[in-house]
Amino acid sequence: MSDGIRRIVALSVLMLGTGLLWVAGRPTNSEADAAKSEQDTALREARERATANDPRLKGAYRYDRGGWVYVHLEGEPASVGFQHGYLLAPEIADAFPAIKAQMTHPSRRDWDFFRTTAKDMLWPNIDEEYRQELQGITDGLNARSGSHLDVYDIVAMNAFEELPDYYVAWLDKREKTANPPNLKSPGNCSAFVATGSWTKDGKIVIAHNNWTGYMAGERWRIIFDIVPKNGFRMLMDGFPGVIASDDDFGINSDGLMVTETTISQFEGWDPNGKAEFVRARKALQYAGSIDEYTKIMLDGNNGGYANDWLLGDRKTNEIAQLELGLKAYKLWRTKDGVFAGSNWARDPKVLKLDTPQFNPNDMEISPNARRTRWEQLLDENKGKLDVEIAEKLLGDHFDTFDKKEAANERTLCGHVDVSPRGVAVWAWGQNYPGGAVQGKASDSTMAQQLRFFARMGHPCGEDFIAKPFLAAHSDYAWQEPYLRDMPAGPWTEFHAGEIPAPQR
């Protein structure tokens, strides 16, 4: 498709999307409201017209499918950012207050604290390229929506996985904060990567479901296709306003296939390090090998959002697990094997130095119960693993501790909202509204064409309905303004450079 047609598609999709949004949000209960609303609409349309021809938007477009929003971004860092902020302005405007609540409520720190931290601690160590992109997101968002967020709001939002549960936890301990909040590093995700005799075609299969609070998870529905001026093209899932995939699942045009699960009960932070969201984005953009990936993640490691990275290199058919602690790390690699993740560390040094509280032998807790389930399922499917089976495994509901089928906090497809136990090791209370919020899967062949499958909502296909949940669980009333239904979509294929079919 030519640039011209692509641009028309982009703009019509954009206008259709915003039209619907504005109609839905328009108050009609009084004439005064209606008049104000008309004024707002006129202003917004004037802003749209003024910016729609902005040269920074050249080549960018978006479309919606299967519960996801696909955006194609390309060019200079400032342009990639501007396109991101502009095309996803409604989603960023919707996500920002939810993330703000998620960061401030449990940590008992106000937004100014996070903004100041973003400015004074994170910004000095952000590469110039990503500073420009983050500023571009701010500019694009403000040009389209008239929002007044500045770049430090956006940087703090980008660090939503690392500032509250890693930095604040570390700071409270260091400053001996009286009665500190119970903050624990999160347990995000179930995933595996396999190769050689483990897979159906002998090549790599990679799959991941994202575990997080539903409030953030139901907004984690962006597919980013990024063609940066420098580095490799990337196709990844992600969060509106955030430059890294952050959950993480992505492939790049040089053959790297990347995912991770977080390390439960991780402790540690280096205030002089480089933010995790910057390293993770940089590694997906610039690494063409497992070694290069490892090198970028280690460079300036701040300990934030510490993960077991599961990697594949389709050029060599090799897979790896990079267990990235702060005081220790370990890299395993093989051309014939499988690595799984469900939020447990296994290297003795990492366990001792970085996760002193974690008990790898307590089979009742979510990370270890899911580890057992991965071992069973991967063994059962040895030699048969492909994307179709991977999709099924991501929706698995077998609880290895109770030895029965029942979705809860111990199943690969997590539904913690139905668990009276919650997940204490992540400070998720009973019936915490969190669990598996979406899934993705790909293989070497698909990765070569920059393609993957993704499903929004629980990978098993069950819906989460917010209203009865909130009525039954008053502990989570603080989430009421932001928590909404999370309907499951279909498994949906996306590929880089895809132009949407005309939408009605």
Ligand SMILES: [Zn+2]
């Ligand atoms: Zn499920």
